[in-house]
Amino acid sequence: MTSLGPATAQQMSRRASQTEPDSDLENGDDNPFKSRDWRVWSYAWSGFAVRILIVVGGIFSVLQYLDTREENRVERTLQLIELWEKPEFQQAQQAISERLDALNVQFAELLDKDATAAERSVYFDRIGAAAMQADGGTMPVEAFRAHFDRMLYFLNRMAFCVDGNLCSKEVVDGYFGDFAASFWAYFGGYITEQRGGVAPNYGAPLEEYVASLKS
Known part of the structure; x- marks a missing residue:
């Protein structure tokens, strides 16, 4: 066997120490x-x-x-409430309420106290359509339609604000939800009939908002 010299042994020892963990x-x-x-x-x-x-x-x-x-x-919601409280929108609300109240008295016998939801829907559509006619109330129909257009503008704006998550839905629902649902119940049929031509989405934001109240 070949013996390892001193130098070689030292090199082997050094390599071994390098490989040890x-x-x-x-x-x-x-x-x-x-x-x-x-x-x-x-x-x-x-x-x-x-x-x-x-x-x-x-x-x-x-x-x-x-x-x-x-x-x-919250700030935008408060701005919406401030807009609602302006005279022109309060007057529009009053004009619509008075016209609908008078028509409800006039056609009261058409709605049975045990009417189904479908029958109520038909009744509300009929009242809403009558309100948009010349003989639908004491206020001239042109003046009433101006109030109607102003109110629909406001409710569409409100619906856009909620849909875009720009307003607090919880506050809007609590403040405007019942009125918006009632407005659509009476005038939803009339509004959808007006769609087409230059206004295919007429009243669509309000319709979607009211649908969200039921979900």
Whole structure:
């Protein structure tokens, strides 16, 4: 057998020591948070702190964004309520209510107290159609239709605001929901009959909003 010289033996020993597993790694001493080197330790904790700050900052930004959006929705809803309370819309509401009340008295015998939902729907359509006629009330029909158009404009605007998530649906439903549903019950048939030509979506926003109240 060939004997190894001193130099060769030292080289073999050095290579063997390089291939042996690092006891520090096996024991998990590679964890920078447990390092005895204060520089490694400080880098590890400073990096961890930065990551925490980034996460907290991201959460804060999201919450701030959501809070701002909600504030904007409430503000637009209040603007809608202020618009509703203006004289022209209050007068329109009064004119519509008075005309419908008079027609309900006139045609009261047509609606049985035990009428089904379908029968009520037919009755409301008939009252709404009559309201749009010249003999539908004491107010001249041209003046009444001006009030009607003004009210439909407002309700469509309200529906757009809710559909675009620009207004608070909860507040709008509580403030305008019953009136919007009643308006559509009486005039929905008339409105859909007017669609076509230059106004294929006439009253569509209001129709979709009222449908959302039932879901």
